[in-house]
Amino acid sequence: MYIGKAAQLSGTTIKAIRHYEAIGLLPPPQREGRYRLYTPQSVELLTFIKCAQQLGFKLKELQTILHGHSGDALPWQRASKAIVDKKRELMCQLEALQTVYAGLEAFEASLEDAQNQCQFERLAGR
Structure with a gap:
C-alpha cells in the first residue's frame, strides 16, 4: 500500500511517517519506482508508535524500544x-x-x- 493509505489506516500523517523513517523508528519501506510501499506490519508499527505517543512516550523513548527492530514482530x-x-x-x-x-x-x-x-x-x- 502507498503512504497515504498507511497514514489513513494507522491514524498518522504522511509527514509523521516520513519523519519516523528519517529518525529510524520505521524501517525504510520497499519502493516501486518513486513510491514507498508499506505492509500491514508497517501499519501495525505506525499504530504502535501513535498509541505510545498518546500515552506519554517520547520519540527518543520509542527509538530505544524499537532499536534494531526488523521483520514482522514488534x-x-x-x-x-x-x-x-x-x-x-x-x-x-x-x-x-x-x-x-x-x-x-x-x-x-x-x-x-x-x-x-x-x-x-x-x-x-x-
Whole structure:
C-alpha cells in the first residue's frame, strides 16, 4: 500500500511517517519506482508508535524500544519493560503532585485563617 493509505489506516500523517523513517523508528519501506510501499506490519508499527505517543512516550523513548527492530514482530519484551518503567515514573509524578496539592491546600487554609484573624482584630478595634 502507498503512504497515504498507511497514514489513513494507522491514524498518522504522511509527514509523521516520513519523519519516523528519517529518525529510524520505521524501517525504510520497499519502493516501486518513486513510491514507498508499506505492509500491514508497517501499519501495525505506525499504530504502535501513535498509541505510545498518546500515552506519554517520547520519540527518543520509542527509538530505544524499537532499536534494531526488523521483520514482522514488534519487540514486545522491550515494549513491556518500557510500559512498566513509564507507569512507575507516572506514579512518582502523581505522588509529587499530590504532595504539592496538599501543600497548596494547607497554604490556602493558613491564608484564610490569617484573613479571618485580621477581620476579627479589625472588628474588635485592635
